[in-house]
Structures are given as C-alpha cells and as structure tokens.
C-alpha cells in the first residue's frame with residue numbers, strides 16, 4: 001500500500017532496494033551489503049567446510065575478534081586453551097577464506113558493533129547482518145541491521161543473500177530536551193520499560209523526534225543497540241547532517257566526489273512525511289529521569305528515584321510471581337528505595353556504552369573522586385582506548401581506583417574470563433541483566449555510564465544529577 005501512495009518509510013526504502021525477489025509465502029531474498037562475524041561464527045564456518053563451500057564475497061565479509069579476547073596481558077599467549085582456540089579459530093577461518101579481519105593484534109580491533117561504525121564500514125541505506133543479536137546497533141546510520149543465527153550466517157557466507165519475512169513498521173518518537181545527566185541509555189531503558197521486552201516483536205523500529213534528532217551518533221548507537229531488548233527486528237535512525245559529519249573521512253567510507261554522491265542518496269532515505277507505520281509510540285524526553293534496572297530483564301527498569309516494586313501490590317498474579325523470582329535472584333526487598341541498593345563493583349564497557357562520549361560522561365563524574373568499589377573500564381575499541389588516553393580519561397579512571405583495560409566484550413558476557421564473582425552486585429553499562437549474564441549468580445543493574453560512575457563513587461545506586469552540579 002505504502003508503495004502505491006509513494007509514501008515510504010526509511011525501512012521500506014532500504015528493504016525495497018535490497019529485496020531481490022519475493023516468494024509466494026511472503027519471504028524475500030535480500031542482498032546483504034556487509035556481513036560481520038566474530039568468534040561465535042565457527043559453527044557456520046564448519047558448515048561451509050562440511051560442504052566444501054567457499055565464501056561468496058570475502059570483500060563484504062568482515063571478522064572482528066571481540067567476545068573472547070583478553071583485556072589484560074595481550075602480548076602473552078592466551079592462557080586458557082579453549083579461549084585461545086576461539087580467537088585463533090576465527091583468524092584461521094578469515095585467512096582460509098580471504099575475508100577482512102580486525103584480529104586480536106590489529107590496532108583497529110574492538111567490539112564488532114563499535115568497529116563497524118568507527119571504520120566507516122557501516123553506512124546509511126545498507127543491509128548489515130552478523131551472528132549477534134546486537135547487530136541492531138548499526139541501524140543508527142539508517143542501515144537495516146539485524147542479528148542472524150548460525151545457519152543463516154552460513155547462508156550469507158555462501159551466497160551474500162538471506163531469506164527474510166518483511167517485518168511490520170513501528171515508529172517510536174521521543175520529543176523534547178533531556179535533563180542534564182539523562183542520556184540515550186536512559187531513553188532506551190525508558191522505552192523498553194514502557195513497551196516491554198517483547199513490545200516491538202516482529203517490527204522494524206524507527207526512532208524519531210527532536211530528542212533523537214539532537215542525539216550524536218554515539219547516542220543513536222546506544223539507542224539502536226537496545227532495540228533488540230524490546231524484541232525489535234531492527235532499530236533505525238534516519239541519516240542527517242550528524243550522520244554525514246560522522247562518516248566523512250572514515251577509512252572505509254566513500255571519498256571525495258563518491259562521498260558527495262553517496263550523501264545525496266543517503267539524504268533521500270528518511271521516511272516520507274506521509275509514510276505509514278503499523279504502530280506508533282511516543283515519549284516525552286523531559287519526563288525521563290536516570291533509569292536503573294532492578295530485575296532480570298531490561299524491561300525491569302525504573303527511575304532511580306523510585307523503589308523496588310512490591311509483588312504483593314501487583315494485581316496480575318503471573319507478573320507478581322515474576323517479580324518475586326527476580327527479587328529473590330537479585331537479593332532485593334520489595335519497597336526498598338533503589339538509591340539505597342549497595343553495589344560491589346562496576347563495569348563500564350560493551351557495545352552499548354563504550355564509545356568515547358560514554359567514557360567522557362563517566363569520567364566527568366569520576367574526575368577528582370574515588371570509587372568505593374572495584375571496577376573495570378573496557379573501551380569499545382582499541383582506537384577509542386587510544387583517544388581516551390590522549391584525552392587523559394584513563395588517568396581519571398585509574399585515579400578513581402578503577403582498572404583501565406583493553407577493548408572487547410569483557411564483563412558484558414564474561415566469555416573471556418572477566419566475570420562478576422558469584423552473588424556480587426554490579427552496576428553496569430551493558431544491555432542485558434539476565435540471570436548469570438556477567439557470571440554464575442552475578443547480579444546486574446543496567447544504567448548509563450554517568451550513573452555507573454555515580455554508583456561507583458557512592459558505593460550504591462544513586463541519582464547522578466546532584467553529582468553533576470557545578471561540573472561542565
């Protein structure tokens with residue numbers, strides 16, 4: 001219908017440009033512009049091996065070592081044989097098939113969802129896949145980017161195409177100015193708290209409104225990173241001047257006249273004024289307070305000024321049961337003020353919040369202060385690490401008593417051995433607070449980098465806003 005009226009959304013335009021053909025059952029064969037892979041790709045590469053198949057477009061296939069890489073002592077061989085096998089196995093697959101690779105020792109190494117944008121590999125109007133759920137991150141550029149499973153990874157490796165059912169369209173509009181100390185992470189968590197962890201299921205989400213337009217690329221990346229935590233197939237932000245400014249001069253972005261020609265095409269991508277959406281949700285930016293999670297899914301999120309929910313006061317018995325179980329796992333009391341929850345450690349990192357602006361936001365709170373708890377700061381890429389060091393942010397973190405380490409997924413998921421010890425409570429800039437996510441029996445509270453820094457200083461969850469008074 002939308003096509004008939006000529007009024008198409010950003011998503012419609014990108015989809016239509018990539019659908020090679022559509023079957024009677026509604027599935028379309030999409031051309032894939034960029035295929036990122038990390039260490040988890042070994043199942044798919046094994047499928048290729050079993051069939052004696054090759055990679056169709058090694059030039060569009062990009063490996064990044066992130067999930068298993070050590071964050072300390074990179075010059076020594078990786079001690080754990082299983083972890084070493086994952087990193088080396090991926091490097092061997094990249095070499096065998098001649099794909100691009102940002103491996104463990106590459107100065108551009110980092111978390112795949114940080115490296116793609118940083119290198120200018122992530123471009124507006126492209127289709128991007130990776131065997132990783134947080135591939136939605138790349139949608140910040142107006143790309144259609146989504147995570148795929150192992151057999152789909154094998155399909156893309158062999159054909160550079162993928163069968164997909166066209167999702168419905170949802171627009172989430174956030175308007176108005178945010179209060180200082182409130183950022184994209186708070187907006188993203190507020191959205192998930194509002195619509196639920198499956199609220200956007202089956203939908204391609206476009207984030208719109210003046211708040212989003214005013215966001216930097218870093219902030220848009222945080223927003224789209226969390227699209228998957230509301231169940232969305234992908235999250236997108238329309239390209240604009242902010243997008244162009246970020247991309248110009250990036251290593252893999254088009255250069256010179258090619259950039260100008262590309263930019264013209266990208267600027268035609270934003271949704272037409274009358275484009276149809278299957279669902280609309282809107283939030284007022286000025287009403288959003290710093291948010292923390294109290295439970296075991298990202299939708300268990302509340303403003304830090306509120307209290308832990310009381311299952312006894314929850315009318316729906318099923319929900320009351322979930323809350324009771326979550327509080328039991330998290331070691332929290334119903335009605336306990338969130339700002340009184342003590343923490344044992346902090347983690348600043350992950351594809352959600354480890355870019356330079358995130359580190360600056362945390363450092364702005366930590367400067368001249370001491371953390372009461374231990375913690376880890378892992379920049380999103382080796383280039384972010386270098387830039388942060390040039391800006392002296394590493395010194396601020398170290399002087400506060402936090403550990404400044406190399407780039408990777410690190411304590412977001414703990415696959416490289418960086419884990420929260422059993423029973424400990426961690427204030428974390430990551431995107432998932434599932435049971436055991438940061439280590440067996442670990443308890444995770446999700447929040448923004450500024451809020452994690454504030455929690456580190458206070459030794460408990462706390463509202464960052466008073467700590468920012470009198471600072472920048």
Ligand SMILES: CC(C)[C@H](C(=O)O)[C@@H](O)C(=O)O
Pocket residue numbers: 040067131132133134147413
């Ligand atoms: C290990 C990987 C496949 C996984 C994902 O799909 O997202 C991880 O990155 C995560 O964040 O849980």
Ligand code: SF4
Pocket residue numbers: 066067111113132134350351352408409412413430431
């Ligand atoms: S940083 Fe965390 S969420 Fe992001 S890709 Fe790595 S494990 Fe997944």
